[in-house]
Amino acid sequence: MASKEPRRRGEATIFAHGSAFKGILKFGKPLKILGKFEGEIKGSDVLEIGPQAKINAHIEATYVVVYGHVTGNVVASEKVELKQGATLVGNIRSPKLEIDDGVIFEGQCEMKGNSQLEKAS
Numbered sequence: 001m002a003s004k005e006p007r008r009r010g011e012a013t014i015f016a017h018g019s020a021f022k023g024i025l026k027f028g029k030p031l032k033i034l035g036k037f038e039g040e041i042k043g044s045d046v047l048e049i050g051p052q053a054k055i056n057a058h059i060e061a062t063y064v065v066v067y068g069h070v071t072g073n074v075v076a077s078e079k080v081e082l083k084q085g086a087t088l089v090g091n092i093r094s095p096k097l098e099i100d101d102g103v104i105f106e107g108q109c110e111m112k113g114n115s116q117l118e119k120a121s
Contacts, residue, residue, distance in 0.1 A: 017052055025057075051085060064094075073107075 012030035015021065019035030027043035034050035040058050041047065047061040053068035060075045066086040074080055074088065079096035082088055087104040095113050099105060 012046070012048065017050075027061075049086075 012032045013027065015031075015033045015035050015037070017034045021036070022038045024039055025031075025037065025041045025043075027041075027047070028045060030046045030048070031043060032048040032050060033053050033055065035052075036054045038056045041055075041061065042059075043061040045061065046063045046065070047059065049055055049064075049066045049068045049070055051067040055068065055070045055072065057070075057072045058075075059070070059072060062076065063078045063080075064074055064076045065081045065083065066074075066088055067083045069087045071089045073090045074092050074094070076092075076094040078094070079098065080092050080094045081098045082100060082103040082105060084100040084102040086100075089104075089106045091107040091109070092105075093110045093112075095111060097109060097111060
């Protein structure tokens with residue numbers, strides 16, 4: 001069964017290969033990170049972590065797609081996708097989770113509906 005593409009509100013902002021940022025990142029439109037980031041990421045749209053990306057952060061977004069390396073907890077209100085070759089060291093909280101073959105995931109997963117996630121926060 002083909003996976004449903006996340007709905008996007010326009011073109012993604014891209015942090016290119018070779019970029020490196022630290023701090024608190026907030027976004028309201030699709031975001032794609034291809035470089036490095038350390039800190040906290042909060043957004044109300046799709047976050048894509050590219051294959052070469054290295055992220056050390058707590059992540060909260062609507063829909064999170066990981067191709068690269070993430071160290072930190074991931075909270076998504078709709079879905080988390082871990083694509084082939086991805087590494088996630090941290091916990092996941094999302095109503096839906098998709099993990100491809102070849103993914104390294106070290107952590108715990110909590111899957112509840114959106115209203116249950118909001119009550120748990």
